[in-house]
Amino acid sequence: MFTNLTKLDLKDKKCMSDAGSPKLCMKALPGEGAERSCAYDGARVVLMPITDAAHLVHGPIACAGNSWDNRGARSSGSQLFRRGLTTDIMENDVIYGGETKLKDSILEIAANHDPKAIFVYATCVSSLIGDDVEKICQEAETELTIPVIAVNCPGFLGDKNIGNRIAGEVLYDRVIGTGSGPSEKIPLSINLIGEYNIAGDLWGVLPDLKNLGIKLQTAITGDAKFEDLRSAHRASLNVLICSKSLTNLVRKMEIRYGIPFMEGSFYGIHDTSETLIKIAKALGDPDLLERTLVYVGKKEEETRKVIAGYKALLENKQAVLFTGGVKTWSMVSTLAELGINILAGGTQNSTPEDFQRMKELMDPSAQIIEDTSSAGFLKIIAEKKPDLIVAGGKTKYLAHKTRTPFLDINHGRKLPYAGYEGMITFAETLTRTVLSPVWGHLRRKFPPKEGEQVD
Amino acid sequence: MTNPTNANKTRHYEGNPQKNSPALGATLAYLGINGLLALLHGSQGCSSFIRLQLSRHYKEPIPLNSTALLEDSVIFGGWEHLKKGIEVAADKYKPQIIGVMSTGLTETYGDDMVSALSSLRSERPDLKELPIVLSSTPDYMGSMQEGYQRTVEALLTTLAGPSSKTLEPSGSKFNSTFNDVSVPSIALLPGCHLTPGDVDELKEIVMEFGFSPITIPDLSISLDGHAELEAAPVVQGGTLLEDFQRLSKCKACLSFGLSMETSGEILKRTHEIPHHNFPSITGLAASDEFVLTLAKLSSKPIPEKLLRQRSRLLDTLADYHDQLGSLKTAIALEMDLLYSLASCLVEVGAEISVALAASRAGIHKLSLPIPIEVGDLETLEERGGRSRLIIANSNGRQAAGVLKLPHLRAGLPVFDWVGYPQKCWIGYSGTQQFLFDTLNSLS
Numbered sequence: 001m002f003t004n005l006t007k008l009d010l011k012d013k014k015c016m017s018d019a020g021s022p023k024l025c026m027k028a029l030p031g032e033g034a035e036r037s038c039a040y041d042g043a044r045v046v047l048m049p050i051t052d053a054a055h056l057v058h059g060p061i062a063c064a065g066n067s068w069d070n071r072g073a074r075s076s077g078s079q080l081f082r083r084g085l086t087t088d089i090m091e092n093d094v095i096y097g098g099e100t101k102l103k104d105s106i107l108e109i110a111a112n113h114d115p116k117a118i119f120v121y122a123t124c125v126s127s128l129i130g131d132d133v134e135k136i137c138q139e140a141e142t143e144l145t146i147p148v149i150a151v152n153c154p155g156f157l158g159d160k161n162i163g164n165r166i167a168g169e170v171l172y173d174r175v176i177g178t179g180s181g182p183s184e185k186i187p188l189s190i191n192l193i194g195e196y197n198i199a200g201d202l203w204g205v206l207p208d209l210k211n212l213g214i215k216l217q218t219a220i221t222g223d224a225k226f227e228d229l230r231s232a233h234r235a236s237l238n239v240l241i242c243s244k245s246l247t248n249l250v251r252k253m254e255i256r257y258g259i260p261f262m263e264g265s266f267y268g269i270h271d272t273s274e275t276l277i278k279i280a281k282a283l284g285d286p287d288l289l290e291r292t293l294v295y296v297g298k299k300e301e302e303t304r305k306v307i308a309g310y311k312a313l314l315e316n317k318q319a320v321l322f323t324g325g326v327k328t329w330s331m332v333s334t335l336a337e338l339g340i341n342i343l344a345g346g347t348q349n350s351t352p353e354d355f356q357r358m359k360e361l362m363d364p365s366a367q368i369i370e371d372t373s374s375a376g377f378l379k380i381i382a383e384k385k386p387d388l389i390v391a392g393g394k395t396k397y398l399a400h401k402t403r404t405p406f407l408d409i410n411h412g413r414k415l416p417y418a419g420y421e422g423m424i425t426f427a428e429t430l431t432r433t434v435l436s437p438v439w440g441h442l443r444r445k446f447p448p449k450e451g452e453q454v455d
Numbered sequence: 456m457t458n459p460t461n462a463n464k465t466r467h468y469e470g471n472p473q474k475n476s477p478a479l480g481a482t483l484a485y486l487g488i489n490g491l492l493a494l495l496h497g498s499q500g501c502s503s504f505i506r507l508q509l510s511r512h513y514k515e516p517i518p519l520n521s522t523a524l525l526e527d528s529v530i531f532g533g534w535e536h537l538k539k540g541i542e543v544a545a546d547k548y549k550p551q552i553i554g555v556m557s558t559g560l561t562e563t564y565g566d567d568m569v570s571a572l573s574s575l576r577s578e579r580p581d582l583k584e585l586p587i588v589l590s591s592t593p594d595y596m597g598s599m600q601e602g603y604q605r606t607v608e609a610l611l612t613t614l615a616g617p618s619s620k621t622l623e624p625s626g627s628k629f630n631s632t633f634n635d636v637s638v639p640s641i642a643l644l645p646g647c648h649l650t651p652g653d654v655d656e657l658k659e660i661v662m663e664f665g666f667s668p669i670t671i672p673d674l675s676i677s678l679d680g681h682a683e684l685e686a687a688p689v690v691q692g693g694t695l696l697e698d699f700q701r702l703s704k705c706k707a708c709l710s711f712g713l714s715m716e717t718s719g720e721i722l723k724r725t726h727e728i729p730h731h732n733f734p735s736i737t738g739l740a741a742s743d744e745f746v747l748t749l750a751k752l753s754s755k756p757i758p759e760k761l762l763r764q765r766s767r768l769l770d771t772l773a774d775y776h777d778q779l780g781s782l783k784t785a786i787a788l789e790m791d792l793l794y795s796l797a798s799c800l801v802e803v804g805a806e807i808s809v810a811l812a813a814s815r816a817g818i819h820k821l822s823l824p825i826p827i828e829v830g831d832l833e834t835l836e837e838r839g840g841r842s843r844l845i846i847a848n849s850n851g852r853q854a855a856g857v858l859k860l861p862h863l864r865a866g867l868p869v870f871d872w873v874g875y876p877q878k879c880w881i882g883y884s885g886t887q888q889f890l891f892d893t894l895n896s897l898s
Contacts, residue, residue: 009675014570018838028525029523030521030522030523030524030536030537030539031494031520031523031539031540031541031545032520032523032544032547033520033544033547033688034523035499035502035506036499036500037499037503037504038499038503041503059594060559060594060595061469061474061475061476061598062476062479062501062504062558063504063594064469065472065475065476066475066504066508067504067508068471068472068850069853070507082853083470083471083833084469084470084471084472084850086469086472087467087469088469089595090595090596091593091595091596093595094563104468105467106468107468108468109468112470124497124498124560124563125527125595127529128560128564147893152542155499155528155560156524156526156560157503157525157526159499182512288546291535315810318886346480373688374518375688394506394512397510400682401516401685439495
């Protein structure tokens, strides 16, 4: 029942020799302190923003108990996805097997919570004791009127990227194209792939799409409804938002449904405009393209006017950039827009292509962070003494110990940074962080030496 | 159902779990030992989730390494990975001590950690002197409290044995204890229900009686959220390694929370010192017992400062007796904290409507006016309706939202109220603060 890794289209995952490039050979050294996550985590990140589905974790408490409802993905409707559901495998289940408990749980969840579908996640322990999650899901499905979908993602299969891919595979096999509605293409409609609506990012982009007359079929997956996902194949275009961990999904959708795909990003003015124009071009509607060119011109001007004040305050500040994976290169140009120089940059979970792109966008003098453990990251901070750090949430509290302004750009944040609106929020938040009076207090020596003034 | 104390008899799944994993409890215990590198024997997700969970609770970086197990170890076992992990961590980070905890993954296929360690020590004689603690914390047995308990036991059996060698003082700037030999020492074993703020107060009270405390583990100087951290992947602050050697000279051992009783018994047996367990030190009677024990041990009168605090608490009880008496509370917490807070409320006339423990530990030994059951936060949501207040960790917010009830945050994780790790709800003044917080959460 192990997920067949060769199925996952790992062709684009070659290891690079560049120092600091993401290690994609799926091997992390024990004891090294690499701090990456597991396949189960990767799968849940992609699938859990399906808001009207129940997500049942077939594992001991470590898998769901420590992690449920801990991401900032937001929903405009059902909150069912935020419920922590697990079979909570106990010692007796390890000995006697957990299949009966799993089936009972599925049926009870269907009765208690009225989900549109149930996703069942296999974990390390459930796989080791040989529970056939796939079979149980099929059995349960025959007794219910909703899909019960097995996700074979035991953590030991690899890191988060592998899990993302497994989730993509599940969506392709079991969700997309399974609805009973019509299946012809909807003109000027797109899917956003790899957009999780963290802090409401998606909602920052929707007005722009709407103003241009582009229909969002669904985000895969962010604020997603199960039924909308089922007809994701009706979209005319797939737009892969930064992260390439779902490349397998868009490739397969292109082959089966003839949906072309493109990459894009909604972080920063430049990338947002470029992505909107690319979408218009790809949708092949001359009228739309014309509209878009006018629209982005207007929006850019408006946005630049608003952020000019912030730019004046941030210009020539020196930053260290370190991301968990997605959006690294996009963040490089966003910071450049605000006149911020990048002293050093690094990334942990990105694909080699993302990494290359980040490298090309950064000033050649900028250093690549080679040791991506917390220790390595902190060493760079100590050496470079930047004015600010832009990084994922897990380095946040370490960064604070260096008494350096820090901005979280990952899933723990509370504010949306996508689109033109998001750029303004980003500039505003970054300015507030950099100019906060607290850093001065933190750096002031106390008690003062004799003769020194306390200021 | 085989478990008669389980509250969700009608369902087999856990809905909105209040439990944390035992390995998380183990991490917490290790985080109170200075210079320790915590190494989780499991997949990278196990450590990643623990780091995230503890970090959003404490707002602190959480140093936790892992053996990063993958598919091959599932086939061949993780024995070699564990050896390699200890070796790499020891060479790369040079910790004073390494603390290992197991997971559901490694316990299911049965990695023998003890033999892995002795094999490593014979291959690497230079690592022979490095103290390495092994704690068995399978995810499918118990909750945070059990993992913490087992790890404190492992720390004591490994480091506080009668035969263990005397260690040179490491000269750390985080000196947790006095070095004056004329001051009698006392060993304190705080359970995981106590916050760094609680442990701080605990030490203060003990010092009022002229004792020098040795606290194991000591979160009050490692996870108290201070700015003077260095960039290191090992624990900074906490119990010093040489403190373990001084345990034999302690006048007594005091353990807090029923889960710490066995740890206290280990010290009692090993060093032949008296041991007192305090299931709770929140509430008037519980604080009285604690203070009277200290007075007796020290042969000193109760300090004026504590009597003053007691008198303030009494006045508070009088002032708010009616509000407290009309309080009907639904509580879901890990056992030791559940008992501490619930018994304090019962003592002042409040009613407990629902009492849900995260796991079975201690459930038959501690009692409240209503039966304590094992339950999740979905059960709290189903049963808490006729209460006026919910006490649970931050994940109880969904239940509180559905029931439209005020929700006092307690336990772990508390991520949406600020300052919880610094809160103190023990002793006379801590009890007073707990009652204030309880009443204020109603308005």
